[in-house]
Amino acid sequence: MRRRSRQELGTVAVDPEQPEHLLLGAGSSLFQSHDGGATWSATSLVAGRVSALAVDPADADTVYACGGLFGDFLVRTVDGGATWTLTAAGGGAVTTAPQLPGFVAAGGNGVPHPVAVSQDRGATWTCLDAGLPPRAFVHSLAVDPTSTAAQVTLYAATETGVFEITFAPQAP
Numbered sequence: 001m002r003r004r005s006r007q008e009l010g011t012v013a014v015d016p017e018q019p020e021h022l023l024l025g026a027g028s029s030l031f032q033s034h035d036g037g038a039t040w041s042a043t044s045l046v047a048g049r050v051s052a053l054a055v056d057p058a059d060a061d062t063v064y065a066c067g068g069l070f071g072d073f074l075v076r077t078v079d080g081g082a083t084w085t086l087t088a089a090g091g092g093a094v095t096t097a098p099q100l101p102g103f104v105a106a107g108g109n110g111v112p113h114p115v116a117v118s119q120d121r122g123a124t125w126t127c128l129d130a131g132l133p134p135r136a137f138v139h140s141l142a143v144d145p146t147s148t149a150a151q152v153t154l155y156a157a158t159e160t161g162v163f164e165i166t167f168a169p170q171a172p
Helices: none
Strands: 009-014 022-026 029-033 050-055 063-067 073-077 093-096 104-107 115-118 126-128 138-143 152-158 161-167
Touching: 022 050, 022 063, 029 050, 063 093, 063 104, 093 138, 104 138, 115 152
Parallel strands: 009 050, 050 093
Antiparallel strands: 009 022, 022 029, 050 063, 063 073, 093 104, 104 115, 115 126, 138 152, 152 161
């Protein structure tokens, strides 16, 4: 394994369609590489410590980045990192699902909701609180690979354990 950077690293994501396209959250900066990490360039990310990244599996130019001091922001780019916009959900964790086009889930500091899901690439959000402790901080999220558009199983890792919720997504 080769060392890629000397900066404080937070997270890394790989474009599922183009594995040579890498994203690296380092401190309060976000970098991208289009040559497998040989060279890196900074993006124009909104300020704040980057704690998680997710690439939209159907559109590599759509990327979600979240973080902040308390896991309180989630931003999205649809132009490969040239511009970023805040979404309606906060987040310290974010995930997408290759088998569910447009699906994104975000989790954060539990205020006002620990987990939110979107089926339209973050344009609208639905809060999921069932079964999670009050004010839970979500550190990590994962979608069960057997999930379908009719039934999604989402795992949320918190400071008190891993929680599972299975739900039937609503059309936006």
